Amino acid sequence: MASFLSSLKRLRRELDALTLTQLVIVIVILSVFLLLPIFSILFKAFIYEGHFSLTYFWQTFTDPEMIKIPPEWKWIEWTQRYMFYTFPNGTRILIPINTIAIGIDGPDFGYIFNSLYVSLLVMLFASVLGLVAAFIMARYTFPGKNVVRVLLFIPLLATPFVNAYVIGKVFGEGGLLNYFLTEVLRIPFTVVLSGLPAVILIQTLSFFPIVYMNVHSSILNIDPSMEEQAENLGAHGFKLFRSVTFPLSLPGLAAGATLVFVFSMEDLSAPIGLSGAFGDGLHNKLMSFYVFTQFKQAYSLDQVHPSAYVISVLMLTIAAVAFLIIKKYVSLKQYAMLSKGGRWNPRLRRPAILGIIAIILFTIPLVVISSFPQVGVVILSISDWASAGPFPSKLVMGYMRALMENPQVVTAIRNSLTYSGLAIIITLFLGTSAAYVVARRDIPGKEIIDTLATIPIVIPGIIVAVGYLIFFGSLFFNTWMDPFINPGFLLIFTYTVRRSPFLTRSVYAGLQQIHVSLEEASFNLGASRAKTFFSIVIPLIAANVIGGAILSFVYMMNEVSTSLILGSHNPAQGPITFLMSQVIYSSGTVGSVSIAAALGVLLMGLQIIAITLSNYILKQRVAFLGV
Amino acid sequence: MVEVKLENVVKRFGEVVAVDHVTLKINHGEFFSFLGPSGCGKTTTLRVIAGLEFVDEGKIFFDDADVTSLPPYKRNTGMVFQNYALWPHMSVFDNVAYGLKIRKMRKEEIEKRVKEVLELVKLTGMEKRYPTQLSGGQQQRVALARALVVRPKVLLLDEPLSNLDAKLRVEMREEIKRIQKKLGITAIYVTHDQEEAMVISDRIAVLNQGKVMQIGTPEELYKKPANLFVATFLGRYTLLYGIAKELSPDSKVLVETPDFKIRGIITSPDIKISPGERIVAVVRPHAFKVSRSGEEVNLLEGVVDWISYLGPYYEARLRIGKTDILVSVEPSAKVKVGDILKVFVNEEDVLVFPLTALSESSYIEELRIVE
DSSP: OHHHHHHHHHHHHHOOHHHHHHHHHHHHHHIIIIIHHHHHHHHHHHEETTEEOOHHHHHHHHOTTTOOSSOBOOOEEEEEEEEEEEOTTSOEEEEEEEEEEESSSOOBOHHHHHHHHHHHHHHHHHHHHHHHHHHHHHHBOOTTHHHHHHHTTGGGSOOTTHHHHHHHHHHSTTSHHHHIIIIISOOSEEEEEOHHHHHHHHHHHHHHHHHHHHHHHHHHTSOHHHHHHHHHTTOOHHHHIIIIIHHHHHHHHHHHHHHHHHHHHHOOHHHHHHHHHHOSSGGGOSHHHHHHHHHHHOSSGGGSOHHHHHHHHHHHHHHHHHHHHHHHHHHHTGGGGOSOOSOOOOOOBOOOHHHHHHHHHHHHHHHHHHHHHHHHHHHHHHBSHHHHSSSOOSBOOHHHHHHHHOHHHHHHHHHHHHHHHHHHHHHHHHHHHHHHHHHHOOOTTHHHHHHHHHGGGTSOHHHHHHHHHHHHHHHTTTSTTOTTTOHHHHHHHHHHHHHHHHHHHHHHHHHHHSOTHHHHHHHHTTOOHHHHIIIIIHHHHHHHHHHHHHHHHHHHHTOOHHHHHHHTTOGGGOOHHHHHHHHHHTOOSTTHHHHHHHHHHHHHHHHHHHHHHHHHHHTSOOOOSOO | OOOEEEEEEEEEETTEEEEEEEEEEEOTTOEEEEEOSTTSSHHHHHHHHHTSSOOSEEEEEETTEEOTTOOGGGSOEEEEOTTOOOOTTSOHHHHHHHHHHHTTOOHHHHHHHHHHHHHHTTOTTOTTOOGGGSOHHHHHHHHHHHHHTTOOSEEEEESTTTTSOHHHHHHHHHHHHHHHHHHTOEEEEEESOHHHHHHHOSEEEEEETTEEEEEEOHHHHHHSOSSHHHHHHSSOOEEEEEEEEEEOTTSEEEEEOSSOEEEEEOOOTTOOOOTTOEEEEEEOGGGEEEOSSSOOSSEEEEEEEEEEEOSSSEEEEEEETTEEEEEEEOGGGOOOTTOEEEEEEOGGGSEEEETHHHHHOTTHHHHHHHO
16 A cells, blocks of 8 residues: 555656656557457457357368368479470471479468468578678678678568569569570579478578677677676577577577568568469468458458458467567677677678688679669569560650659659658657657656557558458548548558657667666756757757658558558558559559659669768667568 | 755666765865765766766755756866866866856956966966876866866866875875865865864765765764764774663663773664673773783783784784784883783773674674784
8 A cells, every 4th residue: 555655656757747648649540540450350240149259260261271281292293394495597396395483382271371381481591591691790701791781681671462473473473583594594493482392491581680680789798898708708609699699699580580570471562462473372372462452452440351350360469479479588698798898899800711702702692683673673664574575675764654644643642752751750759759658758658658669660551451440440531631532631640659769769769878877967957858858868869760760750651551451442542552462463554564663763762862961960789671 | 165965865776786875065265075885886976076977866065056956067076087088189278267158258367267267276377288297196186277277166186196196195195185275165075084074074964875974073983983883984993892781871881802991882772782791892902001000990010912004003912811902002112922911991982883784784804804
C-alpha cells in the first residue's frame, strides 16, 4: 500500500505539462492506429457465431491448401525438347534441348508451411552471406574495398516488384541465363528457376545486407582490446573469431536474422513481381499473398474468407514473439559496449595474397549478383528490355518521361508525396515524444511504450492493413474514414505507425548521447521541463530528428503492403507502390512493366538521396534496420 | 543567503539506500562539504537538496521554508555539475544569460548582470565563445558564472574540480572560496578529495554508505575523529593492534601491542572501551618526532626498513619487532635504510578505537591493504 502510494506520488511529480502532452500523443496514436485495429483482427479470428471459438483455426489448419503434409514433392522437372541447329554449311539437324525447371510444381507444403520454410531458408542464407561479408568488411583491407562497401548497400534500395520481375527475366525460359547457356556456351540444356526457390533467391539477395549491416556494426562496437587481450593470451585466426569476435557480434546477427525472417514472411514484392514474369504459380502460395488477395478482392468484410484472419493472427504472433525474444536477448547481450573511452583503432589487416583472392572470389560475385536486380530495373526503365527477349535492343526514354506526363503516374506520385508528407509531420510528434518519455521519464509502464513504439518495425504491414479494414471499415462504415471508400486518409496513419520507429530510434540514440545533466542544469536555473525540452533538448538532438525524419519519409514513400491492400479499394487514391503492383501484376499492355521500373528508379533515387543526407547529418552510418 | 536543513532524509534506489537518515544543518554563508569515498551518497544528498532527486523520507528546509516536494526549477539553487553541463549549442553569454531569460528580465539588465558575473570569474571578453572553444578551467568558470548569475539561495558544487589537472585544481579551489566569501553565499560542496575538502571548507560532513559519520571543522575531523572510519579516511596512518591495559577517567589509555606499549587517547565519549579489550590505534606519520633527548613518553625504537622521498619530507617505514610504523622524517635527519631510529609520539596523537569498529567500517578493504 505504501509503495503504491509512493509510486502514485512519483507519477504525479513526473507528469508535468510536457510529459502529459507527450504521453497523450503517444498513447492515443498508438492505441487508435495500431493496437485497436490489430486487436480487431483477433476479434474476427476468435469469435465464431457470437462466442469465443477456435473453429476458424481448426478449419484453417486442417485445410490441405494451408498445410499440406506430405507435400507435393516434385520440385525439379526434367523435360526434353528438340530444336533445329544450322551448321555453317547450311545443314540443319535436330538436337535435343533439356530443360531443368526448378520449383515449378513443388515442393508445396501449403500456404502456411511454404511461408515458414521460405522464411527460414532466407534467414539462413542471408545470415551466412551477411556474416561473412560483415566480418570481411570489418576486419580486412583489400583492393576495391570501398567499391564493395557501396555496392553492398545497393540490394537495400527497394524497388518493389520490379526486382523480382528482373530475376524472372533472367531465370525464365527465354531469359538471360538460358541465352547464355544455349547460345554462348552451346550447352544443350536450359535452367528455369521459378516458384518458391525463386522467391528464396530474390529475398536472400535483397535481405542479406540487413544481416550484414547489423553484424558489421556489432563487430565495430567490439572494443579492440578484447580481441587484443585474446591474442595476447595466444588465440588467433579462426579460434579468435570463434571464441571472441563471433560471440560478441551475436546480438547483431540475432537482430539481423530476425528482421530478415519477418521481412521475408510479410514480403509481397517477390510473389507479385514473379507473377508479372511467369503469371500465377507456386511463388504465390505464401501466407502474405493469400491474405493480400483475400482483402484486395473483397468489397466488404463479408467477402473475406475467415482463414485470412487466422493467417493474419498467425503472422502477427510469429512476428511479435520473434521481436520480443530478440529484444530481450539483444538487451541482455549488450556486453560488447561494456568498456568505454578512447577512440578505437579499427583492427584492419591486409591478408596474404591467397586471402585476398578468396575475399575477392566471395565478394565480387556477391555484390554483382545481388545488385543485378537494381541494375536490371534501371535497364528496364530506359529500354525495351521488357518486350525484347533476352537483351534490350534500343533505348526508350518514354518510360522515364511518363513520370511527369502520364496522368495516372503523376497522380500516384502526388498521392505518395501527400501521404508521406502528412505522415512525417505526425511522426515528428509521435517519435520525439515516445523517445523522450522512454529515455528520460520514470513513468510506470514506460517499457510498454518502448515496445509499442518500436514493434511496428516487425509487424507485417499486411496485418496493419487488415486491422484497418476491420476496425475502421466497421466502426466508420460508409463515412469518409471508411477504408473501403477513402483509403488515402488512413494510409497517412499506416505510414506513420509503420515508419515512425526509424525516427523514434534515431531520436532515442541522440538522447542517449547528451548527458542528462545538460537538462538538469536548465531545471536548476528555473526552466520548466517543457521550456528545457524546446530550448535545450531539441536543439541538441536536431540532427537526429532530421536524420530520422528523412529515413522515415523515404521508407514511407516505398511502403508496400498497406499501400497495396488499402490502395486497391480506391485506385484513384493509390500511391506509387500500388500503381507499380497494378502495372506488374496485371501487365496487360506490353512495356508497361517499364513504367513500374521507371517508378522504381524514382524510388531508388529518393532512397540514395535520403540515405546520403541522413548519413551526412547524423555523421555516422546507422544500422537503421536493427532491433 | 540561506540556512539549509536536512531532517532524517532517506533516498533509496531500489534496494540500495543511497542516503540513510541524514540530519544536518548548514549555516548562513557557510562553506560546507560532503566528503566520502565513491558511492557514499554525497552526490545524491546534493541532488536531493537541488530537487533533482526526491526524498523517500524526511524533509528539507531552506530557512523555514519546506522545499521537500518543490521541483528543481522552483528551488532557486545554483548548481555546478561535475561535467559542467555547458550547453554546446549556446555561446558563453547565452549559457550564462539562460537563467536570467527564464526569469524574464529586461535585456539591459541581463547584459549588465552577465558582464558583472563574468568579471567576477575573470572571463570578461569571452562572451561570444562556444564551450568547445574553452579550456577546462574556463569551462569551469562559465559553469560557476551560470550558477551564480541568478543569485541563488545556495550554491551547490558537485565535484567541480575533478576534471581539472592538479595545478589548476589548486588554483580553482582558491578561486571558488574567494568568490563564495565575497558574495557571502551558502555553498555546499561535494568531493572525495580530503585535502580539497580540508582546504576549502568551513565545516565538513564525512559520509559513508549514506550515513553521516561525523560533522566538524577540518581540524576537529583530523584531530578528533569520532570513529575509525573518519580517522582512516583522512590522511595517511599506521594501524596498531593491541589490548587496552589501563584506562584513566580523562580518556587516556595504555595500549599493549605484541612489540611495545604506547599511550593513547579515546577521541569521543561515544566510544566505549573496557580494560583488556582488543583495540586498534591510528597514528599519523607526522605525529612521530625523531627523539633527541630520549626522555619522552611513547618512545619507540626500530630499524628503518624502507624510505621514500616526498619533497618537503621523507616517509620512512620503521620496523619494531613484527610491527611496521609509518614515520615522517625531516630531510635534515639524514636517515638511511638500515639505520636505527628513535621516535616518539604525543599521546593525543594515538587515537584508540575498539577493534570491533574495524568490521563495522566499510573501509575495511582499504584498511587491510594498508595494514
